Amino acid sequence: MRVTLAQTSPKLDRSNLDDVVTCIQDVQVNSDLIVFPELALSGYLLQDKLFEDAWLLNELKIFESLSEKIDIVVGAALQDGGVFRNAGLYYSKGKLVCKHIKVHLPNYGMFEEARYFEGGDKFESFVASSQKISMLVCEDLWHKSVHQELITLNPDLIIVLVASPARGFNEKTLDIQNKWYKIITDVAKECSAQLLFVNRVGFEDGLGFWGGSCVVNSSGNITHKLPLFKQDIQTFTIEE
Numbered sequence: 001m002r003v004t005l006a007q008t009s010p011k012l013d014r015s016n017l018d019d020v021v022t023c024i025q026d027v028q029v030n031s032d033l034i035v036f037p038e039l040a041l042s043g044y045l046l047q048d049k050l051f052e053d054a055w056l057l058n059e060l061k062i063f064e065s066l067s068e069k070i071d072i073v074v075g076a077a078l079q080d081g082g083v084f085r086n087a088g089l090y091y092s093k094g095k096l097v098c099k100h101i102k103v104h105l106p107n108y109g110m111f112e113e114a115r116y117f118e119g120g121d122k123f124e125s126f127v128a129s130s131q132k133i134s135m136l137v138c139e140d141l142w143h144k145s146v147h148q149e150l151i152t153l154n155p156d157l158i159i160v161l162v163a164s165p166a167r168g169f170n171e172k173t174l175d176i177q178n179k180w181y182k183i184i185t186d187v188a189k190e191c192s193a194q195l196l197f198v199n200r201v202g203f204e205d206g207l208g209f210w211g212g213s214c215v216v217n218s219s220g221n222i223t224h225k226l227p228l229f230k231q232d233i234q235t236f237t238i239e240e
Contacts, residue, residue: 001129004235005213006035007226009202012239014053017062020074021232024066031235033087034072037200038138038163039086042077045204052115060089067091069183071129075137075161079105083118086205088135088161092128102137105145106221109208110165115163125153131240135159147187155193156240162199166210166229174228177212181222189220194238
């Protein structure tokens with residue numbers, strides 16, 4: 001299976017849609033699946049801009065047609081009735097196959113997602129391209145109870161969409177990078193599943209996002225990794 005990790009730098013406006021579409025068109029011939037970060041269509045620090053920039057699902061039908069040639073995973077701020085959702089969307093074979101609503105919304109320190117978003121209430125698995133898949137958004141994976149749910153769901157592939165700001169600088173790495181890599185390698189090994197971790201880069205209002213997107217195999221080893229702090233889009237072949 002050929003997977004593309006799209007480590008992008010979203011802007012705080014709706015122009016991200018055109019950028020994402022262009023990226024998909026550039027790789028669709030040579031890739032089976034492309035994964036973008038959390039809130040890739042929206043930017044992270046939307047706050048009150050949600051009222052202007054959050055998407056309705058019917059505004060994203062372009063992904064249905066594009067997914068005839070390549071499976072697409074993208075993060076978006078969605079307007080859902082009278083509330084807003086932080087969601088991961090999976091499109092395949094012309095359809096929206098899964099809409100995962102971020103369950104655990106951080107609301108501490110630099111984070112205030114629960115002030116703007118309504119959280120989801122479930123984790124699930126679904127089948128796409130002959131694989132059983134589970135999809136999570138960022139903070140979801142920081143909860144041990146979710147790890148247990150994933151083990152029960154028993155997916156072949158776990159996809160994690162992330163917007164993680166850089167913090168805890170040291171001489172060689174970032175503390176937050178080390179913490180994330182520990183989590184994702186443990187989860188992949190616990191579930192005996194491949195895992196795709198896609199984190200954004202770029203800056204918003206003083207926050208810098210560190211990237212470091214990677215592929216983890218079912219033994220818990222990182223097999224492919226993108227650079228820190230640099231927008232990058234690469235395609236890798238992984239075992240199914």
